[in-house]
Amino acid sequence: MPLLLGCIADDFTGATDLASMLVKNGMATVQVIGVPPAAERQEPFPLPEADAIVIALKSRTTPANEAIAESLAAAEALLAAGATQLFFKYCSTFDSTDAGNIGPVADALLKRLGAGFALACPAFPANGRSIYQGHLFAGAHLLNESGMENHPLTPMRDPNLVRVLGRQTEGSVGLVPFSVVEQGATAIRQAMTRLAEGGRRYAIVDAVTDAHLVAIGEAAAKHPLITGGSGIAMGLPANFRAQGLLPPRPDAAALPAARGLCAVVAGSCSRATLGQIGFARDHAPVLELDVLATPDAAALAAQALAWSEGKLNAERPVVIAASAPPEKVAALQAKLGRDAAGALVEHALAAVAQGLVARGVGRLVVAGGETSGAVVSALGVRMLRIGAEIDPGVPWTFAETGSAEGAEPAGIHLALKSGNFGGRDFFLKAFQHV
Numbered sequence: 058m059p060l061l062l063g064c065i066a067d068d069f070t071g072a073t074d075l076a077s078m079l080v081k082n083g084m085a086t087v088q089v090i091g092v093p094p095a096a097e098r099q100e101p102f103p104l105p106e107a108d109a110i111v112i113a114l115k116s117r118t119t120p121a122n123e124a125i126a127e128s129l130a131a132a133e134a135l136l137a138a139g140a141t142q143l144f145f146k147y148c149s150t151f152d153s154t155d156a157g158n159i160g161p162v163a164d165a166l167l168k169r170l171g172a173g174f175a176l177a178c179p180a181f182p183a184n185g186r187s188i189y190q191g192h193l194f195a196g197a198h199l200l201n202e203s204g205m206e207n208h209p210l211t212p213m214r215d216p217n218l219v220r221v222l223g224r225q226t227e228g229s230v231g232l233v234p235f236s237v238v239e240q241g242a243t244a245i246r247q248a249m250t251r252l253a254e255g256g257r258r259y260a261i262v263d264a265v266t267d268a269h270l271v272a273i274g275e276a277a278a279k280h281p282l283i284t285g286g287s288g289i290a291m292g293l294p295a296n297f298r299a300q301g302l303l304p305p306r307p308d309a310a311a312l313p314a315a316r317g318l319c320a321v322v323a324g325s326c327s328r329a330t331l332g333q334i335g336f337a338r339d340h341a342p343v344l345e346l347d348v349l350a351t352p353d354a355a356a357l358a359a360q361a362l363a364w365s366e367g368k369l370n371a372e373r374p375v376v377i378a379a380s381a382p383p384e385k386v387a388a389l390q391a392k393l394g395r396d397a398a399g400a401l402v403e404h405a406l407a408a409v410a411q412g413l414v415a416r417g418v419g420r421l422v423v424a425g426g427e428t429s430g431a432v433v434s435a436l437g438v439r440m441l442r443i444g445a446e447i448d449p450g451v452p453w454t455f456a457e458t459g460s461a462e463g464a465e466p467a468g469i470h471l472a473l474k475s476g477n478f479g480g481r482d483f484f485l486k487a488f489q490h491v
């Protein structure tokens with residue numbers, strides 16, 4: 058199975074979101090955690106066989122130079138494995154700051170590929186993200202009025218993506234507007250060519266419906282680099298199919314049977330996650346950690362694990378959350394600083410997840426991208442197989458931890474939930490799907 062699409066995702070939930078989109082659209086896809094160490098990148102190549110590989114980085118909020126270095130290393134691994142097109146996946150809410158990392162990473166990837174132009178399209182209509190006249194909406198709200206203006210790490214206070222990306226790149230940014238996108242793939246392709254010839258390095262491409270995303274995907278069939286959310290990936294498998302490179306993959310989303318106790322660990326402070334925690338309170342044991350009262354990762358983890366004793370079971374999850382509304386997040390950040398506050402909570406939740414797995418948890422939902430990065434790294438997971446979707450953008454995945462010969466592979470089922478994704482009942486519903 059030759060590798061077709063090589064993907065680099067700037068966080069772990071974003072990576073499973075993209076992998077899920079590709080699996081749903083017929084590509085055998087594997088998520089790899091972090092860049093495979095250089096020494097391992099010798100023959101035989103350790104990347105798994107797949108139509109698409111998504112390398113999950115935790116590079117959304119790291120210093121731009123680190124994000125660039127990791128993304129380039131991931132690109133090298135994917136190109137060496139034969140990828141014919143690269144995809145840089147960032148958040149459907151364009152999570153970034155003026156320092157990066159979307160612009161700087163995209164600039165570096167374009168340079169590596171010797172290319173001068175890429176589209177940028179985070180639209181994801183199934184989750185309410187649409188772009189009109191370059192302005193990003195989350196549901197009915199402009200990005201800067203959607204709750205994303207209060208994000209603990211990447212507050213988004215400007216909805217105009219032409220401006221936002223423009224502040225992050227040395228190149229210039231144009232727009233392929235709705236009126237062109239409505240006309241379909243040929244018009245979009247021509248508009249992008251005109252922008253590239255006119256010296257634009259990027260085009261924000263408007264998209265409101267899945268049909269728009271499919272047309273944009275078709276228009277970008279020959280682009281060496283695609284950048285965007287998972288939505289824009291929905292049109293890409295058809296390009297490979299049209300070239301006779303992608304046979305039917307009926308078992309693309311098959312996972313081993315799930316075992317073990319159930320738990321949710323939440324570090325996302327998004328409106329959606331806070332709503333899901335509120336809903337879960339009426340249906341399952343929920344522990345909300347008071348981080349301000351105990352700003353100590355080890356002590357918080359010990360509290361949470363002691364609380365879980367006697368509550369863990371195989372039918373219904375326990376929910377352990379550090380998530381808090383904006384005023385509480387602001388109070389912790391005022392005390393510790395933004396990055397230290399985030400890191401403290403991430404360490405605490407990673408230790409909680411390790412403790413839960415040691416106590417027999419085999420099905421774990423993690424809410425939050427940075428939080429998922431911390432948890433998955435602490436669990437020592439290297440690779441995820443992608444299963445069926447629970448809600449748009451959130452599949453169950455399976456992390457193999459080994460197996461006796463001839464036996465079912467041993468491992469843990471993980472659902473890495475983007476902070477903003479999932480219905481209010483997600484923390485309960487997830488366990489009815491595995």
Ligand SMILES: Nc1ncnc2c1ncn2[C@@H]1O[C@H](COP(=O)(O)OP(=O)(O)O)[C@@H](O)[C@H]1O
Binds near residue numbers: 398399402424474
């Ligand atoms: N009570 C809290 N106070 C301050 N920061 C918090 C709190 N709870 C969680 N965080 C931090 O907020 C960040 C949330 O980011 P993330 O996990 O990516 O969620 P999302 O998917 O919503 O973006 C993490 O760094 C997490 O550690």
Ligand SMILES: O=C(O)[C@@H](O)C(=O)COP(=O)(O)O
Binds near residue numbers: 068071074147149286
């Ligand atoms: O595109 C999206 O919205 C998600 O795939 C994503 O990137 C999630 O990031 P978090 O909201 O930080 O979980």
